[in-house]
Amino acid sequence: MGIKVEFNSELALRKYGNSGRDKEQSLPKKLRTGEIYKFLKEGQRNYWFEGEVPLCETDGNQNLSRPLAAIRILEATHLMLEGRIFTRGKYQITEIFNIRDSEIHFEGMQRIKTPEVVRALHETLQYAKDYLRKNERTLIRKYLNKFVIIQKDVGIIDSDEDKRKLLQRSYQLKERKYIFITTINDLLVWNEGGEKPPMIQ
Numbered sequence: 001m002g003i004k005v006e007f008n009s010e011l012a013l014r015k016y017g018n019s020g021r022d023k024e025q026s027l028p029k030k031l032r033t034g035e036i037y038k039f040l041k042e043g044q045r046n047y048w049f050e051g052e053v054p055l056c057e058t059d060g061n062q063n064l065s066r067p068l069a070a071i072r073i074l075e076a077t078h079l080m081l082e083g084r085i086f087t088r089g090k091y092q093i094t095e096i097f098n099i100r101d102s103e104i105h106f107e108g109m110q111r112i113k114t115p116e117v118v119r120a121l122h123e124t125l126q127y128a129k130d131y132l133r134k135n136e137r138t139l140i141r142k143y144l145n146k147f148v149i150i151q152k153d154v155g156i157i158d159s160d161e162d163k164r165k166l167l168q169r170s171y172q173l174k175e176r177k178y179i180f181i182t183t184i185n186d187l188l189v190w191n192e193g194g195e196k197p198p199m200i201q
Contacts, residue, residue, distance in 0.1 A: 006045045009109055011071060011091060012058035013039060024088070027057060031069055036092045045087040047073040052094055052111045067105050070095040 014026045024040035047053065054067035076089035097105055104112050 004044060006043050008045050008047055010054040010056050010064065010067070011039060011041075011047065011073065012056045012064050013041075014060065015057055027055075027068070031055075031093055031096050033093050033096055036074065036090055038090055039088070041087045042084060043087065044078050044085050045076070047076050047089070048109065049073055051109070053109075054106050055091070055093070066099045067097055068099060069093050069097055070105060070111060 014021050016027045016029050018026050022040055024038045028035075028037050049072075052070040052072055055069040055071045056067055057065040071091040071093055074090040074092055076087055078085060078087055080086070095105075097103075106112060
């Protein structure tokens with residue numbers, strides 16, 4: 001009879017408030033960057049200590065969510081509880097993700113970090129898309145001549161403008177000024193400046 005050991009490339013915990021589960025077996029109610037949390041997993045599990053790993057939500061059937069955060073495993077200890085093997089440990093949140101965006105944060109064990117200027121562009125686009133879901137889009141026709149086209153859901157600019165300058169300008173737009181986006185033929189249309197559309201106050 002062999003020794004059953006499981007190697008995990010992520011830490012997967014149940015949804016917060018899962019009934020019948022120990023608090024340490026579930027996600028915290030609110031994730032905070034820099035905070036240290038405890039975890040408890042059934043089985044003799046090994047984790048990677050030398051870098052960041054994803055924190056995911058699971059329903060217990062090996063179905064994992066997209067990464068909720070990047071974490072570092074600080075400690076992991078194997079122990080017996082009521083005749084069963086468990087792994088108990090601590091982890092620290094290094095970055096919290098928005099699972100609704102299309103940004104990739106991990107490829108296998110490799111942590112993917114997006115440059116800040118591109119991250120700002122993604123955040124700006126997501127903000128404007130969310131805003132437009134709650135507002136009428138008819139004003140787009142009036143302002144169409146002030147817009148440039150951006151490829152959908154990526155940080156690559158498809159225009160005649162200098163890419164570096166446009167990225168710098170998008171970073172400045174983090175203040176939520178002069179932004180208006182809608183979808184036309186599966187492309188995003190972005191007002192890069194000039195007169196501010198009246199619905200954006």
